[in-house]
Amino acid sequence: MTATETGQRHRLVVIGGGFAGVDLCLGLKNIAVDVTLVDRRNFHLFQPLLYQVATGGLSPGDITAPLRTVVKHCKNIRTVLGDVTDIDVAGRRVILAGQDPLPYDTVVVAAGVGQSYFGNDAWAEFAPGLKSIEDATQIRARVLHAFEQAELAKDPLERDAWLRFVVVGGGPTGVEMAGALGELAAHTMAGEFRAIDSKDARILLVEGAPRILSMYVPRMSAHAVTALNDVGVAVLLNTKVTGIDVDGVDIESAQGKERLRAKTVLWAAGIKASPLAKVLADHTGATQDRSGRVIVEPDLTVPGHPEILVLGDLAHYAHTSDQQPLPGVAPVAMQMGKHAASVIARRVMQPHAVGFGPTFHYVDKGTMAVIGRNQAVARIGFGLDVSFGGFFAWCAWLFIHVAFLVGFENRALVLMQWANHYLTRHRGARLITDVSGATRP
């Protein structure tokens, strides 16, 4: 029995408070629908700036906003902190660990993606990825700890291993991470050590494909390599990682096999869908793509199940002019969230309408990656690829990122923090925390 038949208000359950989930919720503020927003975490995370937490430039609180605060003024939305373990598609209930199920008329699955090690899960221990706040503070601790160990090392080989940083994966996360590490070593930490010079750190970006940032035109990829070199990052292209352990990385390229001794390895190479994608596929017969994402209809619903929508990184949406799936980036997720709000609003206001909802169209305003503090590459909408340098690059990047930060408070503060970083190259949030044995007596 649906809500309409019982005379109740339409019940919507939204799984995931990321960009898609939050924009969906905000779009339903004045619609007669009872929304339950479920997330494992109590905060929305501005993931594009996570690498800044990992390199000590920003604090976790700067790039998060409590979900309850975000939807505070939407009186039709309640927030539940919970872990979704299953979706009872036949019974229309979302199953939570240790809590009552949440019945729904429509469910939106926007649970995002995690790290994939392409079947080598043992690498995770030695090469953490960058998906959660905990990942970022762990990477921050590892990077800072490596410099501390290098300062103490007496064996030069040992010292070099502590001063070598390998970033695996030349996508936007890997490039921005490597650039920020270069900035940290070459500028921020300069003069702070006595036995070593932080500028001696060697940062390697390893990419299996012939170029980095493959979503840009080749000229931009080459520009990014130059910009990375300028901040002291070496880029290895056409190079595959065949092994990772506590002491370094095994790589393989046309030049043969090689062993890179490095104490710090960071993973930015692959993603895999939330386990909820498989749950959906099992219960609805929906198809998953190679990364596990759910292939959706033009209105973002699951085939044959108009009551289930999949949004954001978890959705494989290929109803585009070039048939390519949309990338897993924040603007896609946000636009999907807004679109889903209109699909659901139509459903509530015209309960007897039949067929698909309106078709989703992604408006591509472009994409941008920043390297160090002075260089950026960008692809502006309409196929225009450009590179920026200097203060202008920084301003453009800043404007785009900060303008989309959820929560005004954070926006103004992050702006201040950034202005300060740009002027002083300081990175204040350089804490080694949560390391075993690190607490005071």
Next chain:
Amino acid sequence: MTATETGQRHRLVVIGGGFAGVDLCLGLKNIAVDVTLVDRRNFHLFQPLLYQVATGGLSPGDITAPLRTVVKHCKNIRTVLGDVTDIDVAGRRVILAGQDPLPYDTVVVAAGVGQSYFGNDAWAEFAPGLKSIEDATQIRARVLHAFEQAELAKDPLERDAWLRFVVVGGGPTGVEMAGALGELAAHTMAGEFRAIDSKDARILLVEGAPRILSMYVPRMSAHAVTALNDVGVAVLLNTKVTGIDVDGVDIESAQGKERLRAKTVLWAAGIKASPLAKVLADHTGATQDRSGRVIVEPDLTVPGHPEILVLGDLAHYAHTSDQQPLPGVAPVAMQMGKHAASVIARRVMQPHAVGFGPTFHYVDKGTMAVIGRNQAVARIGFGLDVSFGGFFAWCAWLFIHVAFLVGFENRALVLMQWANHYLTRHRGARLITDVSGATRP
């Protein structure tokens, strides 16, 4: 053989990068002494604002500064991240876990204090104290988690237990913590829940003595109780805690015994000296007081060992007009650090001077505790006790705290953050992190 005899520069090892250690180091910037600053952590912590991290008002990065950055411009100081396990007093070496010993001509022990549960160490699990950044983020997670659980609870008794917060100890930390919790529940979180009203939270401050804030005159203690009541905190005086477990607290007073059901209990009641105090006592015959602090000479040295100085919270210094030991607060530690710098400078510049160094005199400029955002009590130097209200209280408190934050960057940013909190009552850093199972797929 001392440094002077060998013609080497004087070697100073400073254990602890707190207020005393940092001010000592900065005071030795232009003195011909080789300083090694050892700390377990890579950052200096502004402990007086730790309760703001615990209640989501500030981020860990806001109240810390990397030690390397703090002493960056002191080229005679090197920083070592390490864990001191012993002091070889006869051999004049500081022993570190897993690292080479550090030989010294003079050693300064400023390792601070930890939490004491008065012999009931089992309570620690249920009632975390507030000494480290990890303590603060753990308390933050517990407090925010309690509100989330209350929102989900169906049993009214269960809900009440999640909404009851007990703070044990009516010193400055307990009072400021309870006041901030009251502010959080009554204002910051108002309107964010659907099943509960955060204003229904009951915060209890339990104190064994007849009054709170015993370092103030009785009129101020009474004023603080009124101010706490105004932000919804109930104060239980003459009340001893006899038991703490997962479900609540057992208390005992003249009215008899009582059981307080509460899921969240915070400990702000007792301190105990770093284990290094006992190490010193064992090796030098120095006397420890009841809290384990080392009783020092008028020049802050250990009796019979002019080459060992003890500073900050770890020092019991009672060479005052009233014979009372100085309190373990930041201004005492900072002044001790500055004084120790002059003692050591004299030693280096007049190597053949005999007898005690100059006597330490503490200049008491007063102390202050803030309750909620609009009330504060203060004891200004020269015995003048005053209470403030409203914006003036906030400004005075802000000025005093922020002016002493180490690192200019943090100072300006914390100021911004505070201005924003005052105007909006927002607390942006409300993250539940580092809880097992909380990481993303």
